[in-house]
Amino acid sequence: MLQIKQWSWIGLIILAIFSIFFSLTHGSTIIHVHELLNIFFNHSNNDLWRNIIVTIRLPRTLSAFITGGLLALAGAMMQVLLRNPLADPYILGISGGGAVVSLILIVLGVSGLGLTVGAWCGSLMATFLVFFLSTRQKMWDSHRILLTGIALSSGFSALISFILVLHSNKEWHSLLFWLLGDLSFAHTPVLEGFILLIVLIYSRRLARELNLLARGEREAKALGVNTTRVQIQIYFLSALLTASAVALAGCIGFIGLIIPHVFRLSGYRDHHLLLPGCALLGGTLLTIADTFSRTLFSPQQLPVGIIMAFIGVPIFIILLHKNNV
Amino acid sequence: MNSLLKITRLTLETNKKLCTDLTFNIQPGEIWGILGPNGSGKTTLLQTLAGLLPIVHGEIFLQEKNLRFLSRKRIAQQLGILFQENYDVFPQTVWEVCQSGRYAHPRSNKDDIIAKQALIDMNLDSYAHHLIQTLSGGERKRLSIATLLTQRPLIYLLDEPVNHLDLHYQVKILNHFKYLAENKSVSILMSLHDINIAAQYCQKIILLGAGECKVGDTHCLLTSKNLAHLYQHPIKQVSIGNTTWWQPNFDTWQ
Numbered sequence: 001m002l003q004i005k006q007w008s009w010i011g012l013i014i015l016a017i018f019s020i021f022f023s024l025t026h027g028s029t030i031i032h033v034h035e036l037l038n039i040f041f042n043h044s045n046n047d048l049w050r051n052i053i054v055t056i057r058l059p060r061t062l063s064a065f066i067t068g069g070l071l072a073l074a075g076a077m078m079q080v081l082l083r084n085p086l087a088d089p090y091i092l093g094i095s096g097g098g099a100v101v102s103l104i105l106i107v108l109g110v111s112g113l114g115l116t117v118g119a120w121c122g123s124l125m126a127t128f129l130v131f132f133l134s135t136r137q138k139m140w141d142s143h144r145i146l147l148t149g150i151a152l153s154s155g156f157s158a159l160i161s162f163i164l165v166l167h168s169n170k171e172w173h174s175l176l177f178w179l180l181g182d183l184s185f186a187h188t189p190v191l192e193g194f195i196l197l198i199v200l201i202y203s204r205r206l207a208r209e210l211n212l213l214a215r216g217e218r219e220a221k222a223l224g225v226n227t228t229r230v231q232i233q234i235y236f237l238s239a240l241l242t243a244s245a246v247a248l249a250g251c252i253g254f255i256g257l258i259i260p261h262v263f264r265l266s267g268y269r270d271h272h273l274l275l276p277g278c279a280l281l282g283g284t285l286l287t288i289a290d291t292f293s294r295t296l297f298s299p300q301q302l303p304v305g306i307i308m309a310f311i312g313v314p315i316f317i318i319l320l321h322k323n324n325v
Numbered sequence: 326m327n328s329l330l331k332i333t334r335l336t337l338e339t340n341k342k343l344c345t346d347l348t349f350n351i352q353p354g355e356i357w358g359i360l361g362p363n364g365s366g367k368t369t370l371l372q373t374l375a376g377l378l379p380i381v382h383g384e385i386f387l388q389e390k391n392l393r394f395l396s397r398k399r400i401a402q403q404l405g406i407l408f409q410e411n412y413d414v415f416p417q418t419v420w421e422v423c424q425s426g427r428y429a430h431p432r433s434n435k436d437d438i439i440a441k442q443a444l445i446d447m448n449l450d451s452y453a454h455h456l457i458q459t460l461s462g463g464e465r466k467r468l469s470i471a472t473l474l475t476q477r478p479l480i481y482l483l484d485e486p487v488n489h490l491d492l493h494y495q496v497k498i499l500n501h502f503k504y505l506a507e508n509k510s511v512s513i514l515m516s517l518h519d520i521n522i523a524a525q526y527c528q529k530i531i532l533l534g535a536g537e538c539k540v541g542d543t544h545c546l547l548t549s550k551n552l553a554h555l556y557q558h559p560i561k562q563v564s565i566g567n568t569t570w571w572q573p574n575f576d577t578w579q
Binding site for chain 2: 079080083084085208211212214215216218219221222223224225226227264265269270
């Protein structure tokens with residue numbers, strides 16, 4: 001049993017490295033792997049390629065990988081928190097809050113760093129709003145938080161539509177890309193990578209509690225878990241992950257939903273393994289999807305969210321058919 | 326002897342007032358039964374004692390310590406509860422569920438032995454790597470009991486421990502708990518619908534119903550009059566040999 005698990009870890013890591021090389025080598029010009037290694041080890045004298053790799057492709061690849069990891073990890077935690085296998089990181093309206101603030105800023109003509117900070121603030125604002133609207137008498141209730149989140153998320157959607165209708169001009173295009181999830185404006189994800197790493201390390205301490213919480217709040221409590229404390233931690237950790245992803249790339253669906261399921265359905269149920277596994281596979285999948293979104297209709301770029309849905313929907317349906325869970 | 330669980334002037338209420346001024350002490354080695362009609366507060370009582378529902382009035386002391394001030398982990402080290410139903414959403418194996426009973430205790434290399442023994446006691450050892458979603462109702466119930474046995478508390482609160490179980494396992498499981506009470510000085514408090522089981526296994530009885538609650542010795546409290554009043558249904562006593570059996574009147578439809 002342990003042997004198989006170790007092999008699948010090696011497989012996951014190889015896949016992750018492959019996806020990063022795949023993404024770095026592909027684009028409007030194909031740069032071969034040996035050339036890529038030359039650039040990294042400072043043996044190359046092709047300044048143009050070095051420029052492409054270092055200033056364009058590397059930040060984008062890292063953004064894709066980290067965004068995928070953030071979303072998959074957030075999804076895995078959110079599903080346990082809400083005890084709902086259908087939950088994804090966006091279900092609680094966290095992205096909606098980010099979207100509304102970002103759209104307002106786009107309409108006002110803000111761009112670049114201001115937009116990222118705005119998306120961050122909007123997402124965190126929505127997080128706190130859902131939290132305070134759904135806690136009553138200091139009691140935590142996963143149903144109430146789910147319903148509050150869905151309600152607020154619908155509210156945010158309405159606000160987004162409202163803004164879009166009022167501003168029917170050339171801003172539409174960037175707004176649309178943002179809503180569908182797009183990595184073309186992503187910056188080098190230093191802070192986001194740091195957040196992913198910290199949450200990943202911290203979440204190992206919560207893994208045992210997550211295993212119990214997956215069985216039910218009442219059951220976990222009866223077995224000795226301080227469920228309220230654990231739930232609040234999971235809530236804010238997954239919100240932090242989602243907010244980071246939203247600020248980086250807008251709203252990319254499906255990663256947070258399918259990646260945890262891929263693991264659960266293939267027998268990885270222990271959150272000690274599931275959480276880092278999700279981060280790795282989520283990163284891999286989004287990196288590959290983003291490479292396709294850049295290259296399929298090059299020079300035209302697609303929002304990665306569309307590619308993700310094209311890849312994600314069939315995978316998900318095949319998995320559901322193979323397992324009767 | 327110190328009581329394991331001491332309840333003083335406890336009030337139970339959901340939307341309606343179920344019971345006021347409930348006071349009793351559970352000593353080590355005792356088996357207690359709770360009888361009462363549907364909605365009389367059996368589950369509410371058990372979950373309140375487990376600290377899962379807020380205590381409105383009254384106090385609960387777990388080994389002389391006020392339950393209000395104990396952490397979940399401390400409670401779970403001494404008190405375990407078996408729920409009536411399980412709602413499983415995520416896939417897990419029988420082994421993973423059973424092993425989780427050790428959560429409240431400091432990790433030790435005996436954990437796996439304890440969990441394995443509990444599965445053997447519940448005849449589930451051959452299912453260890455099966456997913457819980459593939460179990461039948463009775464098997465799932467046995468797994469919940471195995472998890473509780475793995476937890477090794479001093480007080481077992483059992484909410485209808487024998488529903489979903491066939492006759493063989495009903496007797497086997499009740500005898501197992503009886504063995505634990507007699508040999509390991511644990512205490513058991515269980516809600517039941519079967520008066521005969523209560524009469525057979527419990528030394529003490531709590532009758533919950535109609536806004537009043539009675540606490541006392543089984544042989545004193547179990548009378549046709551009390552039971553008929555409790556269930557609002559005629560219940561008669563049948564004697565076969567030395568044992569007394571309780572039987573509802575099957576003719577009435579009211």
